[in-house]
Amino acid sequence: xxxxxxxxxxxxxxxxxxxxxxxxxxxxxxxxxxxxxxxxxxxxxxxxxxxxxxxxxxxxxxxxxxxxxxxxxxxxxxxxxxxxxxxxxxxxxxxxxxxxxxxxxxx
Amino acid sequence: xxxxxxxxxxxxxxxxxxxxxxxxxxxxxxxxxxxxxxxxxxxxxxxxxxxxxxxxxxxxxxxxxxxxxxxxxxxxxxxxxxxxxxxxxxxxxxxxxxxxxxxxxxxxxxxxxxxxxxxxxxxxxxxxxxxxxxxxxxxxxxxxxxxxxxxxxxxxxxxxxxxxxxxxxxxxxxxxxxxxxxxxxxxxxxxxxxxxxxxxxxxxxxxxxxxxxxxxxxxxxxxxxxxxxxxxxxxxxxxxxxxxxxxxxxxxxxxxxxxxxxxxxxxxxxxxxxxxxxxxxxxxxxxxxxxxxxxxxxxxxxxxxxxxxxxxxxxxxxx
Numbered sequence: 001x002x003x004x005x006x007x008x009x010x011x012x013x014x015x016x017x018x019x020x021x022x023x024x025x026x027x028x029x030x031x032x033x034x035x036x037x038x039x040x041x042x043x044x045x046x047x048x049x050x051x052x053x054x055x056x057x058x059x060x061x062x063x064x065x066x067x068x069x070x071x072x073x074x075x076x077x078x079x080x081x082x083x084x085x086x087x088x089x090x091x092x093x094x095x096x097x098x099x100x101x102x103x104x105x106x107x
Numbered sequence: 108x109x110x111x112x113x114x115x116x117x118x119x120x121x122x123x124x125x126x127x128x129x130x131x132x133x134x135x136x137x138x139x140x141x142x143x144x145x146x147x148x149x150x151x152x153x154x155x156x157x158x159x160x161x162x163x164x165x166x167x168x169x170x171x172x173x174x175x176x177x178x179x180x181x182x183x184x185x186x187x188x189x190x191x192x193x194x195x196x197x198x199x200x201x202x203x204x205x206x207x208x209x210x211x212x213x214x215x216x217x218x219x220x221x222x223x224x225x226x227x228x229x230x231x232x233x234x235x236x237x238x239x240x241x242x243x244x245x246x247x248x249x250x251x252x253x254x255x256x257x258x259x260x261x262x263x264x265x266x267x268x269x270x271x272x273x274x275x276x277x278x279x280x281x282x283x284x285x286x287x288x289x290x291x292x293x294x295x296x297x298x299x300x301x302x303x304x305x306x307x308x309x310x311x312x313x314x315x316x317x318x319x320x321x322x323x324x325x326x327x328x329x330x331x332x333x334x335x336x337x338x339x340x341x342x343x344x345x346x347x348x349x350x351x352x353x354x355x356x357x358x359x360x361x362x363x364x365x366x367x368x369x370x371x372x373x374x375x376x377x378x379x380x381x382x383x384x385x386x387x388x389x390x391x392x393x394x395x396x397x398x399x400x401x402x403x404x405x406x407x408x409x410x411x412x413x414x415x416x417x418x419x420x421x422x423x424x425x426x
Binding site for chain 1: 240315371373
């Protein structure tokens with residue numbers, strides 16, 4: 001019985017996508033670059049450390065309202081390799097225009 | 108009468124922005140002129156307008172250490188025009204935001220003080236994100252009134268759209284509903300000039316040069332045969348055609364951004380003390396240099412089947 005339950009737990013764990021944690025704070029994302037594999041399902045979780053931000057990468061289907069004290073995440077499976085720039089699209093102050101990071105998708 | 112000749116809108120870059128002339132063909136039949144007067148309350152007549160954008164009053168930094176000099180120079184240039192433009196449209200980022208309490212209000216007063224020197228009688232504004240995104244446009248409205256509105260001027264319907272006050276680059280459902288109700292009052296033959304801050308199409312989303320629901324705005328405008336969109340935000344001149352509208356970006360009065368097709372980095376172009384207004388469009392005006400006229404068709408919707416189609420043409424002239 002124990003072995004059966006352990007098998008279920010392991011199977012569920014194996015089905016969970018990898019989680020990539022990103023911190024948002026005026027006026028940067030940390031880390032400022034991540035690498036994903038094409039076809040890999042990943043959850044991108046963005047946490048705000050100060051105020052509302054956005055996290056937008058149109059080609060990859062990433063579009064988050066990043067609010068403090070809340071889980072802000074999206075699960076994607078990138079289908080194309082390349083370099084993709086994600087931006088904060090919720091105006092947060094004078095450095096807002098440079099608040100961005102790079103998502104690299106490799107084969 | 109060839110109805111395409113009824114109204115012609117021409118534009119010329121003054122460097123200070125865009126000088127746009129609107130000229131109905133004077134041979135227009137009196138009945139058609141009456142029709143326009145009935146439809147939007149004003150009879151078409153020739154006039155000129157100037158678009159200015161992105162003054163960023165209060166900005167201080169290496170991309171432009173001269174502060175409001177380019178803005179003030181633009182005002183002087185406009186005041187020297189003969190005839191005077193009947194309208195001056197500011198397409199956002201009038202000021203640059205500050206974290207210091209009271210400073211944003213001071214910068215808006217400075218903007219008003221400088222813009223107040225304009226001889227033109229009718230000066231209209233929309234906000235940019237630097238004016239309005241951090242407080243939902245509350246302070247902007249105290250100084251400049253509503254952030255979206257419409258009015259008619261000599262047969263042209265003007266629509267001011269706010270795509271910055273919600274923080275994200277969006278017009279929003281409420282304003283979109285207002286736009287549809289506003290436009291519904293007019294014949295589809297009425298020429299429409301929309302002025303707003305951000306581009307209403309995906310110019311470069313990873314530089315935040317887009318409006319999330321810009322396509323919905325353009326769909327609402329699609330039945331109208333003559334639509335011109337004037338916007339700022341990108342700090343450079345640009346012309347773009349969508350199905351039924353032509354979009355013109357005005358240069359900034361503080362610093363310029365590079366051609367988005369030439370570089371991946373959105374970094375202001377370097378300031379050149381020898382040419383402080385370089386890339387701001389404030390090139391030296393010489394009366395000896397003739398206008399270089401370059402006619403560009405703005406809309407291709409001739410004979411659209413409604414009561415009166417007009418031709419809108421763009422005359423780009425760089426002084």
